[in-house]
Amino acid sequence: MAAPTCSIDALEAFGAALFTAAGMEADKATSVARLLVRTDAMGRRTHGLAMAPLYLAEIAKGSMRVQGEPQIVRDTGLTAVWDGDYLPGLWLMERALGVAMSRAAEHGLAAIALRRTHHIGCLAVLVKLAADQGFMAQIYNSDPAGRRVAPYGGTEAVFTPNPFAIGYPGAEHPVLVDICASITTTSMTRQTHAAGVQFEHPWLLDAQGVPTCDPAVLEHTEPRGSIQLVGGQEYGHKGYGLALMVEALSQGLSGHGRLDGPTRWGGNVFLQVLDPDFFAGRDAFAAQMDHLSERCRSNRPIRADRPVRLPGDQAAAGLAQAEADGLQLDDATWQQLAACADRLGVPLP
Amino acid sequence: MAAPTCSIDALEAFGAALFTAAGMEADKATSVARLLVRTDAMGRRTHGLAMAPLYLAEIAKGSMRVQGEPQIVRDTGLTAVWDGDYLPGLWLMERALGVAMSRAAEHGLAAIALRRTHHIGCLAVLVKLAADQGFMAQIYNSDPAGRRVAPYGGTEAVFTPNPFAIGYPGAEHPVLVDICASITTTSMTRQTHAAGVQFEHPWLLDAQGVPTCDPAVLEHTEPRGSIQLVGGQEYGHKGYGLALMVEALSQGLSGHGRLDGPTRWGGNVFLQVLDPDFFAGRDAFAAQMDHLSERCRSNRPIRADRPVRLPGDQAAAGLAQAEADGLQLDDATWQQLAACADRLGVPLP
Numbered sequence: 001m002a003a004p005t006c007s008i009d010a011l012e013a014f015g016a017a018l019f020t021a022a023g024m025e026a027d028k029a030t031s032v033a034r035l036l037v038r039t040d041a042m043g044r045r046t047h048g049l050a051m052a053p054l055y056l057a058e059i060a061k062g063s064m065r066v067q068g069e070p071q072i073v074r075d076t077g078l079t080a081v082w083d084g085d086y087l088p089g090l091w092l093m094e095r096a097l098g099v100a101m102s103r104a105a106e107h108g109l110a111a112i113a114l115r116r117t118h119h120i121g122c123l124a125v126l127v128k129l130a131a132d133q134g135f136m137a138q139i140y141n142s143d144p145a146g147r148r149v150a151p152y153g154g155t156e157a158v159f160t161p162n163p164f165a166i167g168y169p170g171a172e173h174p175v176l177v178d179i180c181a182s183i184t185t186t187s188m189t190r191q192t193h194a195a196g197v198q199f200e201h202p203w204l205l206d207a208q209g210v211p212t213c214d215p216a217v218l219e220h221t222e223p224r225g226s227i228q229l230v231g232g233q234e235y236g237h238k239g240y241g242l243a244l245m246v247e248a249l250s251q252g253l254s255g256h257g258r259l260d261g262p263t264r265w266g267g268n269v270f271l272q273v274l275d276p277d278f279f280a281g282r283d284a285f286a287a288q289m290d291h292l293s294e295r296c297r298s299n300r301p302i303r304a305d306r307p308v309r310l311p312g313d314q315a316a317a318g319l320a321q322a323e324a325d326g327l328q329l330d331d332a333t334w335q336q337l338a339a340c341a342d343r344l345g346v347p348l349p
Numbered sequence: 350m351a352a353p354t355c356s357i358d359a360l361e362a363f364g365a366a367l368f369t370a371a372g373m374e375a376d377k378a379t380s381v382a383r384l385l386v387r388t389d390a391m392g393r394r395t396h397g398l399a400m401a402p403l404y405l406a407e408i409a410k411g412s413m414r415v416q417g418e419p420q421i422v423r424d425t426g427l428t429a430v431w432d433g434d435y436l437p438g439l440w441l442m443e444r445a446l447g448v449a450m451s452r453a454a455e456h457g458l459a460a461i462a463l464r465r466t467h468h469i470g471c472l473a474v475l476v477k478l479a480a481d482q483g484f485m486a487q488i489y490n491s492d493p494a495g496r497r498v499a500p501y502g503g504t505e506a507v508f509t510p511n512p513f514a515i516g517y518p519g520a521e522h523p524v525l526v527d528i529c530a531s532i533t534t535t536s537m538t539r540q541t542h543a544a545g546v547q548f549e550h551p552w553l554l555d556a557q558g559v560p561t562c563d564p565a566v567l568e569h570t571e572p573r574g575s576i577q578l579v580g581g582q583e584y585g586h587k588g589y590g591l592a593l594m595v596e597a598l599s600q601g602l603s604g605h606g607r608l609d610g611p612t613r614w615g616g617n618v619f620l621q622v623l624d625p626d627f628f629a630g631r632d633a634f635a636a637q638m639d640h641l642s643e644r645c646r647s648n649r650p651i652r653a654d655r656p657v658r659l660p661g662d663q664a665a666a667g668l669a670q671a672e673a674d675g676l677q678l679d680d681a682t683w684q685q686l687a688a689c690a691d692r693l694g695v696p697l698p
Binding site: 073074076078079080081107108109111113136150151152153154155156158166168175177178179180183201205208209230231234235237238240241242244245247248249251252253254255256257258259274276278279280281284285287288289291292295296299300301302303306307308309310311 | 457485558583605628637649660
């Protein structure tokens with residue numbers, strides 16, 4: 001079945017209907033569906049509606065909670081710890097960002113550490129929510145149930161890829177940095193393995209710590225290998241430092257992590273919102289950063305056909321196009337969604 | 350002249366005497382000397398007392414101010430912007446960390462953006478000041494007068510290496526992550542060039558954007574090349590993201606940066622202190638992070654003779670050894686220091 005081109009609104013309504021049919025409360029279903037569709041529109045297809053069948057499977061086995069509120073473990077007004085109890089991660093993050101933004105607007109900065117969220121999806125989409133309103137937002141994310149990345153010089157996986165993101169306002173659209181501590185990610189490795197191909201570069205280590213292009217070493221050999229840290233064997237102490245930074249912020253501050261040995265797919269998060277108006281001001285911030293963006297965009301490129309871009313440029317272009325022309329998912333994703341819709345009695349858009 | 354082995358106290362007093370003789374106020378001279386000697390003890394010799402002759406030269410030409418206070422551009426209680434007016438960076442940072450720590454102890458977190466500091470030295474030494482007292486500290490640093498790193502896909506240097514650091518308490522000593530957005534640094538490139546050798550890997554780009562091991566391209570060819578971003582040509586979008594993150598925090602928030610076209614050696618900083626007691630608590634933080642550290646240290650190493658370490662382990666060992674046995678600088682540094690001492694009429698230790 002070929003995927004049709006649908007409007008963003010239609011896809012959002014479809015996604016929300018799927019989650020609602022699976023028992024999710026309406027506000028959560030709407031939030032998750034909207035953010036997944038925005039993720040697709042911004043070009044991050046692995047983390048868009050392709051996630052919905054996985055989320056629905058988690059709901060079916062009781063691993064993603066669909067009703068209720070996070071538990072507020074601690075709240076001092078500027079700092080907080082929430083226990084997400086495996087509620088939908090995108091909804092939790094949208095709510096936490098909203099709280100942090102209102103506090104940052106009053107005090108200049110605010111931070112929330114979250115433990116036991118379900119999957120929080122694409123970080124760039126989340127920091128954009130704050131950057132669109134003039135804030136600078138940072139998100140650090142790890143999953144203490146996952147082990148895919150070894151410490152520098154080691155052979156046994158300890159960390160997840162540990163993504164982190166920063167978003168800040170730009171002249172036409174926000175700058176959205178969304179990177180991680182390892183060279184590649186779990187989903188890229190799975191995709192590469194599923195496609196039956198090798199990575200172009202040795203981005204993994206086998207169980208002996210030998211660099212390899214073979215994605216099978218991550219989950220299909222015993223003993224298992226690992227994904228290489230940013231910097232690989234040459235300067236992997238840098239990726240190691242990033243991995244530790246993300247774990248300290250997301251697990252240390254939330255007081256939950258690998259020590260607890262969780263086994264459910266989930267996440268720990270540290271999120272922070274800063275308001276430039278409590279520093280040198282939004283205008284001064286914009287003047288500096290727009291000048292920097294211009295110096296990057298006008299930089300003489302290595303390849304004439306590949307101008308230098310800012311992270312966030314592609315996302316903005318994709319979003320504008322999807323808003324104008326609608327969005328077409330890939331056929332494989334569409335087939336999976338159609339099967340879910342059939343099972344749940346939800347009409348296709 | 351061979352460098353003698355001196356006690357840490359003797360080296361600190363010697364350093365302070367040099368700066369005082371050059372006109373620096375006593376509190377500043379003491380702070381800068383103490384932090385430089387600690388840097389040496391922690392093994393970061395390029396940023397230790399080897400910096401003193403450079404600082405003294407800056408003082409002599411009026412480029413480092415030696416008296417006075419930073420200007421408080423803005424202060425909301427939790428967020429602040431300071432103009433350092435090119436006062437000694439280490440002293441400014443020690444003071445800013447002290448202010449941020451006392452505020453974080455009261456509110457859970459505090460941030461200060463600094464513009465126009467002089468060189469702030471080794472970030473690991475600075476975050477250690479806060480981590481030793483149970484805080485988590487983050488420092489992001491750029492120099493808008495420097496251009497050594499090009500945006501990903503570009504050929505013209507725009508950024509400095511943009512170091513950043515995070516320090517947090519550990520069971521025996523703090524974990525100290527101190528890394529940057531580029532593969533190598535300006536000082537490593539200068540050292541390599543001065544030694545007349547090449548890098549082992551192509552960590553630079555020539556002016557056309559071709560990877561090269563030749564350190565000369567950074568400052569000794571026209572047009573100049575650049576230092577490669579973390580990730581190089583394979584995944585340099587990650588280093589690019591880090592570079593932008595550091596610029597946004599240190600220049601955007603302080604409202605001063607490349608737009609102003611400064612030409613003096615200096616720095617912009619964003620520093621933040623978090624108190625784990627305002628999140629899940631210091632005990633919970635320690636339990637999680639010490640467990641993680643143990644899993645790293647006990648990780649089966651790739652090479653049996655190279656056990657996995659935590660960043661900060663070497664620094665702690667070096668500091669303990671220097672405290673017990675004293676410290677011997679390298680002969681070249683000692684000769685430069687002795688020449689400064691002779692000129693300023695300061696006795697050698």
